[in-house]
Amino acid sequence: MHIVVCIKQVPDAAQVKIDPITNTLDRSSAPAILNPYDEHAVEAAIAIKKQFGGKVSVISMGPMMAKDIIKKCISMGADAGYLLSDRSFAGSDTLATSYILTMGIKKIMEADPVDLVLCGKQAVDGDTAQVGPGIARRLNFPVLTYVQKVESIEAGTIIVQRKMDNGYEIVSCPLPCLLTVEKDISELGYASLPEMIRAAKYDVITWGVNIIAADTTKMGLKGSPTSVRKIFAPEERVGGEPLEGDIKTVTGILVSKVMEKLS
């Protein structure tokens, strides 16, 4: 079982300040930390490794400074850490970032096939939740978002709980696949001193654009079509109700509800 976890270095949301004029984050105002959702994803990957054996690799795109969070993951028990770092990556939006991370994962897969990719459900600096699904699409993996619990992994199939607005659903999916996870997925541990020492000594594997053989027109500012016009909190969705029961029952209820509306 080879698990790859995608991680991101973010400013500590508890301390970061917002520039009142440009409405952007003043990244220098807060210490850089491992995105909290990603931290839970790494811990979940370690738990799966402990149960089923195998290997955990972490991968991040960012400046050299991001080695710090990769080393943190090594102290948590990850086996290998890859940093994708190149000038041509700078300014990438979620589209370009998903592409670059995908190329990195594909490079890892050349040597060591991947069974499962984990991502935090979103990063606390941008809150877009787009990169995980973007990677899944490019890897041609099925994606399950908002996963709060791994129920079982058996015979090439994973069964998980997905968090919903008012409850959760249980879903099964063939491996390989990609999960984006909630914090509930794992309890954070406390690394031992030997693990801290191993991490401090660990040499992060750093790859530039040439090594992952990525197309430079699909990255950086010119490969990033996103422009942010306005930032607002979306209105809460109203209505909807969970239907409980096996597939036959819920289909029955659904059809009768639709018929009710139509009549």
Added chain:
Amino acid sequence: MNKYDVIIVGAGVAGLSAAYVLAKAGVNVVVLERGLNPGSKNVMGGVLYRQMMEELIPEFWKDAPLERPIVEQRFWLMGKDAVTSGGYKDLEWSKPPYNNFTVFRGKFDAWFASKCVEAGALIINETVAVECIVKEGKVVGVRTTRPDGDLYANVVILADGVNSLLARRLGFHKEWRPSQVALAIMEQIKLPALTIEERFNVASGQGVTIELYGDATLGMMGTAFIYTNKEHVSIGCGTLLSQLSQSKITPYDLLDRLKQHPLVEPLIKGGEAVEYYAHLIPEGGYHSVPKLVGNGVMIIGDAAQLVNGIHREGSNLAMTSGRLAAEAYLIAHRVGDFDERMLSPYAVAITESYVIKDLKKYKNATHIMEKNPAYFNTYLPAVNEAAKEFLSVDGRPKRSKQWLILKRFFGHRGWFRSLWEIIKLGRSMK
């Protein structure tokens, strides 16, 4: 077993200086830091001295994150709405090799730590050392709060800051009395670089420090300070903890009062306070310096009370003590013996250096000033009264003004007593 040559507890400038020298010499050294990374727990928004840093890393200013080289040091004796000021400005200090710099220690320490790692030191963050492991009367390692958290070494260097719990547990010192530490509080005020340069009258990139006495600390023993950074002004004050607690004034009120002082307010007007810090500073001076060396252990920096409160120097003493402790270790390393006698060259070297010599010079000064509040609440204001008297043009002859000044200065507490008190203070600093 986790065995190293040297464990250093604390990645401030003292610990990093020792780590750098040791790693450069090829010694297997590990630094334990309780913060997220070196510098993250540091609150010194202050002055870094060039000479002592350069003894470690030549021409570090080309690479290190510094704020402004200091070209002018001003001294203000403050009254309620008056100030007698002095100072020295030297444009030589705006060029290499410089005299000193303002720095943000959060950034500087992180940079210094990266140099140590390049040199071969291992830095373990987010790890708290709770006590030294002692076997047969010898320190052989430290215990951390992490699982499997014992770490062993030939020598442990304690650079764990002002409270130095580890040295205390070893019985090297007792808990500091409130008269041995000052509480310093500080704010970073964000202002555009141009505004700072206009208000402080310096050219682009140059910096100023102002030390303020008297009304700035409400006559309590201590100083206030204003330092210019690139786009921030650090403003703060430090007062002896014993006097602060007697005064019943909260530290924050004291700082607020300073910020609103009519002579200070124009310097920081319109700026936004972006950070607020508070920290204890060792002020016990010479008499409080604990035992510096034991079997398998040395103490450096704030942990050893190596701060010169009169000249507000500390980071330089920390660096020098770190370097000297590392050099002493290297000699012991060659012999392969790490008992107190083998490490004692550190204590000897530091006693012969400016570090202990300067502390010794002022060994009674703090105590004398602390015991007699007249220095801060009578004589300092009298300087302002004297200046006012002499410079007010009111038709009275100058000679009678001189007489009046002397009378004011000495009259408050009686001629003989005043004369004695001033001689006493002068002698304590000679």
